Amino acid sequence: IQVEVSQLVDEMNRIASHAQFNGMNLLTGRFAEGSVTGENLQLQVGANMDQKESIFIGTMTAEALGLQNEQGGGGIVTLSSVEEANRTIGIVDEALKTVNKQRAD
Numbered sequence: 001i002q003v004e005v006s007q008l009v010d011e012m013n014r015i016a017s018h019a020q021f022n023g024m025n026l027l028t029g030r031f032a033e034g035s036v037t038g039e040n041l042q043l044q045v046g047a048n049m050d051q052k053e054s055i056f057i058g059t060m061t062a063e064a065l066g067l068q069n070e071q072g073g074g075g076i077v078t079l080s081s082v083e084e085a086n087r088t089i090g091i092v093d094e095a096l097k098t099v100n101k102q103r104a105d
Helices: 002-018 082-104
Strands: 041-044 052-055
Touching: none
Parallel strands: none
Antiparallel strands: 041 052
16 A cells, blocks of 8 residues: 555656646645745736736645655655554645645635
8 A cells, every 4th residue: 555655645746746827837836825936826807907816826745735754754654554554644634624725715
């Protein structure tokens, strides 16, 4: 099962690094509120000047969601013991909350 978990974490990073709109990476934190780049994604929503909306998209990489480097060792979440598996369930629950909040906003 650990091999599949590792593959899923890698797939999350792949999706985050390749999800683009108009050539701009969306899920890597470039448009996160308070990001170091200072960029925001603005969409023109009306026919007149200044009818635009700013969109903030949080970082959705495995590391940002706590599934990778969660102990600073460069590793990913593990199911190697009952305690680790239980802790991983909590980490995945928090990651799902983060993703669901981003989708709702």
